[in-house]
Amino acid sequence: MMLDEINEIAQRQREKETGFRHRINVCIAAGCLSSRSDDIVAAFEEEIARRGLEKSCRVKGVGCLGLCAGGPLVAVEPAGILYRGVAADDVGEIVDALPGSPLARLHCPRETPFFQRQQKIVLENCGWIDPTAIEDYIAADGYQAMHTALTRMTPEEVTREVSRSGLRGRGGAGYPTGLKWSTVAKAESATKFVVCNADEGDPGAFMDRSVLESDPHRVIEGMVIAGWAVGASRGFIYLRAEYPLAVKRVKAAIAAAERSGLLGGSLFHTPFGFDIKVRLGAGAFVCGEETALIASIEGRLGRPRPRPPYPAEHGLWGAPTLINNVETFANIPPILRNGSGWFAGIGTEKSKGTKVFALAGRVRNTGLIEVPMGTTLRDIVYAIGGGIREDRTFKAAQTGGPSGGCIPEEHLDLPIDYDSLVEVGSIMGSGGMIIMDETACMVDVAKFFMGFCCAESCGACVPCRVGTTQLHRLLERITAGHGTAGDLARIEDLCDLVQNTSLCGLGQTAPNPVVSTLRYFRDEYEAHIQEGRCPAGACKLGQ
Amino acid sequence: MAHPPFDPRHAAHPTGSRPAPILTLKIDGQDVGARSGDTILTVARENDIHIPTLCHLEGLSTLGACRLCLVEVAGANRLLPACVTAVREGMAVTTRSERLQTYRRKLLELFFSERNHVCAVCVSNGHCELQDLADTLGMTHVRYDYLYPPAAIDASHPRFSVDHNRCILCLRCLRACEEIEGAHTWDVMGRGIDCRVITDLNQPWGESESCTGCGKCVQVCPTGALTEKGRAVAEMVKNKEFLPYLRIMRRRTF
Ligand SMILES: Cc1cc2nc3c(=O)[nH]c(=O)nc-3n(C[C@H](O)[C@H](O)[C@H](O)COP(=O)(O)O)c2cc1C
Ligand code: SF4
Ligand code: SF4
Ligand code: SF4
Ligand code: SF4
Ligand code: FES
Ligand code: FES
Numbered sequence: 001m002m003l004d005e006i007n008e009i010a011q012r013q014r015e016k017e018t019g020f021r022h023r024i025n026v027c028i029a030a031g032c033l034s035s036r037s038d039d040i041v042a043a044f045e046e047e048i049a050r051r052g053l054e055k056s057c058r059v060k061g062v063g064c065l066g067l068c069a070g071g072p073l074v075a076v077e078p079a080g081i082l083y084r085g086v087a088a089d090d091v092g093e094i095v096d097a098l099p100g101s102p103l104a105r106l107h108c109p110r111e112t113p114f115f116q117r118q119q120k121i122v123l124e125n126c127g128w129i130d131p132t133a134i135e136d137y138i139a140a141d142g143y144q145a146m147h148t149a150l151t152r153m154t155p156e157e158v159t160r161e162v163s164r165s166g167l168r169g170r171g172g173a174g175y176p177t178g179l180k181w182s183t184v185a186k187a188e189s190a191t192k193f194v195v196c197n198a199d200e201g202d203p204g205a206f207m208d209r210s211v212l213e214s215d216p217h218r219v220i221e222g223m224v225i226a227g228w229a230v231g232a233s234r235g236f237i238y239l240r241a242e243y244p245l246a247v248k249r250v251k252a253a254i255a256a257a258e259r260s261g262l263l264g265g266s267l268f269h270t271p272f273g274f275d276i277k278v279r280l281g282a283g284a285f286v287c288g289e290e291t292a293l294i295a296s297i298e299g300r301l302g303r304p305r306p307r308p309p310y311p312a313e314h315g316l317w318g319a320p321t322l323i324n325n326v327e328t329f330a331n332i333p334p335i336l337r338n339g340s341g342w343f344a345g346i347g348t349e350k351s352k353g354t355k356v357f358a359l360a361g362r363v364r365n366t367g368l369i370e371v372p373m374g375t376t377l378r379d380i381v382y383a384i385g386g387g388i389r390e391d392r393t394f395k396a397a398q399t400g401g402p403s404g405g406c407i408p409e410e411h412l413d414l415p416i417d418y419d420s421l422v423e424v425g426s427i428m429g430s431g432g433m434i435i436m437d438e439t440a441c442m443v444d445v446a447k448f449f450m451g452f453c454c455a456e457s458c459g460a461c462v463p464c465r466v467g468t469t470q471l472h473r474l475l476e477r478i479t480a481g482h483g484t485a486g487d488l489a490r491i492e493d494l495c496d497l498v499q500n501t502s503l504c505g506l507g508q509t510a511p512n513p514v515v516s517t518l519r520y521f522r523d524e525y526e527a528h529i530q531e532g533r534c535p536a537g538a539c540k541l542g543q
Numbered sequence: 544m545a546h547p548p549f550d551p552r553h554a555a556h557p558t559g560s561r562p563a564p565i566l567t568l569k570i571d572g573q574d575v576g577a578r579s580g581d582t583i584l585t586v587a588r589e590n591d592i593h594i595p596t597l598c599h600l601e602g603l604s605t606l607g608a609c610r611l612c613l614v615e616v617a618g619a620n621r622l623l624p625a626c627v628t629a630v631r632e633g634m635a636v637t638t639r640s641e642r643l644q645t646y647r648r649k650l651l652e653l654f655f656s657e658r659n660h661v662c663a664v665c666v667s668n669g670h671c672e673l674q675d676l677a678d679t680l681g682m683t684h685v686r687y688d689y690l691y692p693p694a695a696i697d698a699s700h701p702r703f704s705v706d707h708n709r710c711i712l713c714l715r716c717l718r719a720c721e722e723i724e725g726a727h728t729w730d731v732m733g734r735g736i737d738c739r740v741i742t743d744l745n746q747p748w749g750e751s752e753s754c755t756g757c758g759k760c761v762q763v764c765p766t767g768a769l770t771e772k773g774r775a776v777a778e779m780v781k782n783k784e785f786l787p788y789l790r791i792m793r794r795r796t797f
Contacts, residue, residue: 454735456735457736459735459736459738461608461610462654463650466656466687473688502610
């Protein structure tokens with residue numbers, strides 16, 4: 001493949017698109033597909049054929065449009081009309097309305113803050129391109145960054161560009177991506193690997209899955225660029241088997257890239273080659289931890305080992321290995337296309353770019369959102385999220401999943417970035433965000449996450465294996481009304497032990513939801529223990 | 544585990560032939576010398592500084608799982624396991640602060656709360672590393688709930704038996720069987736508190752086709768989980784001579 005061939009494909013695809021008077025984009029990502037959006041695609045095709053509109057009207061399956069809760073979603077372009085809750089029966093009416101004003105019954109206006117307040121970089125192609133067509137990705141400037149990197153930049157220049165962008169890892173800890181790349185680049189070894197962590201085990205999170213289902217080539221492109229930068233010629237995507245659609249789309253995308261010469265030997269006629277294989281995980285949360293992930297790819301038991309040495313030094317089969325998250329890789333092509341300065345201009349001083357969140361819980365608009373770092377929690381909840389359902393009041397936002405914590409109302413105006421979240425006792429994590437109203441019992445919330453951690457503990461080390469179980473029991477006792485005076489001290493003591501002595505990140509962070517709810521909602525714990533009542537009226541004691 | 548976990552000693556000596564440079568560091572305020580690639584535990588032991596361990600066994604690959612050997616290293620924001628942490632020039636290590644001793648006692652309490660450890664009726668009473676540690680570290684009582692998950696005893700092997708009530712999941716049996724005997728009879732299954740060591744594919748030990756009956760696992764087991772049959776209470780004494788032997792055999796294989 002050469003640049004002019006890519007440009008030609010892009011040109012042809014764009015002409016094809018603009019040749020249609022109406023383009024009907026139906027979301028075929030997992031959320032909408034589960035409400036049979038594939039039937040809607042078929043119904044549109046049938047209807048258009050029946051009316052003989054094939055020349056002026058095109059139907060296309062696209063990636064997630066964001067407002068998953070309103071699915072199945074259908075967008076009509078170039079008019080920019082969005083329909084929600086579409087069923088196959090509605091297809092006739094939608095086609096009737098094509099030339100005129102939108103069908104009021106299903107119309108979902110795009111002038112709302114939900115769409116206007118977002119800024120899409122990672123999700124820029126989601127809802128626009130067909131994830132199963134490589135030409136669509138190429139028409140959206142795909143593989144341009146890879147061409148630039150491989151033919152016009154040295155590995156050092158690529159790494160420097162990533163460093164200057166200020167990008168930090170989106171998998172949880174927020175480690176500077178450029179720094180990680182340069183560490184692997186500096187490691188001396190003939191063999192190196194690039195691994196994409198697509199395990200995504202946090203309860204409620206689906207950011208990475210959506211990107212892989214909606215725009216898989218972007219992740220492939222990011223990985224090839226990373227391979228060039230660090231000196232690796234082989235990559236693995238570690239993907240959980242519970243994501244069958246993502247697995248299918250990623251595999252198809254890899255095959256398409258190979259056929260087009262965008263993966264494999266001598267890319268763009270350079271001496272550099274890169275190939276990618278998919279490895280399926282059985283869906284154990286701990287396998288997202290990088291040393292467990294490595295063991296799992298090697299075919300061993302997915303259990304963590306102590307670090308250091310870090311994978312950058314001693315990774316897959318002992319070779320230096322770069323591990324990044326899906327969203328991290330997805331940020332790479334736009335950074336190289338638009339320049340590190342552009343990226344560094346978005347976000348806050350120490351957290352650049354945007355963050356994708358899976359917005360869930362008691363807000364009106366749940367779904368997949370992408371906002372610049374530094375957006376306030378209030379903006380996310382009230383503007384983008386549309387406020388709390390049933391006009392209730394906001395109580396807390398849980399971020400960071402089982403490693404994170406709860407942010408109370410007093411911090412609603414907090415500009416969200418890696419460091420501000422840590423300051424208030426939570427973390428960014430991978431991007432799950434659960435909004436709670438006054439009906440949520442915070443002891444119950446803490447118990448839920450502790451239950452998750454003790455079920456997912458790999459069992460290797462005693463503080464996590466037994467400590468989380470003991471913590472879960474104590475919390476269970478409190479919500480059942482059997483808490484005793486010394487329990488809070490016991491809980492705090494155990495949290496400290498588990499945090500400080502566990503082997504891997506799972507145990508080290510498992511107490512966080514407990515610590516943060518104790519910090520902000522201690523009175524609720526006390527009400528359960530001393531007065532035998534649940535102030536929120538939510539857990540067993542409330543009824 | 545088909546491959547032993549990372550062992551810093553081997554990583555530091557890929558060829559095993561180059562003379563290792565000598566480093567100096569401080570352990571508990573004492574200046575000590577070490578070879579590059581040594582672990583904190585090795586150096587401490589060479590200098591008669593005692594760091595408690597349970598999962599570690601000289602001659603086997605390292606695991607870093609029991610967390611009893613955690614030490615403080617100046618400049619590191621986490622506690623580090625001495626058994627897997629390689630020494631560095633100028634490192635300052637503390638092995639027995641009040642904080643560490645308290646954590647160690649609490650970790651032991653968690654071990655005791657996990658399964659059924661009624662020493663008075665245990666064949667290993669008086670000859671048990673877990674019990675010894677509780678004694679030396681001054682762990683006198685358990686402040687956590689006893690979990691007592693239902694755990695079986697498998698006495699199907701003609702000479703040995705495994706009592707899961709006494710198992711602390713140190714995986715010394717697994718590593719000895721795999722790395723020294725080469726049989727790989729032991730494995731682990733289950734997550735969290737349901738974690739168990741198993742023989743073959745969770746078949747009775749007596750029906751195992753891979754077990755050679757060598758008894759290595761029994762000798763390296765720190766507790767009364769793996770025992771020889773026919774021992775009454777307090778009669779199961781593990782053969783301590785066995786451990787240096789393992790070390791020699793291990794050296795020969797590398
Ligand atoms: C228990 C545990 C689970 C994790 N799960 C994931 C995951 O599902 N996806 C992910 O990208 N990172 C996960 N991580 C973080 C990874 O270990 C690693 O830090 C990350 O993939 C690095 O990529 P980044 O620098 O691009 O964020 C997990 C960490 C822990 C301790
Ligand atoms: S902290 Fe938990 S998950 Fe991590 S190694 Fe220990 S037991 Fe396994
Ligand atoms: S294994 Fe050790 S600690 Fe457990 S009951 Fe037997 S002697 Fe006591
Ligand atoms: S007796 Fe020997 S072969 Fe059998 S399980 Fe124990 S160590 Fe392995
Ligand atoms: S049986 Fe013994 S050696 Fe094996 S894991 Fe349990 S306590 Fe350790
Ligand atoms: S899955 Fe269709 S809008 Fe998200
Ligand atoms: S001896 Fe170091 S962790 Fe067990």
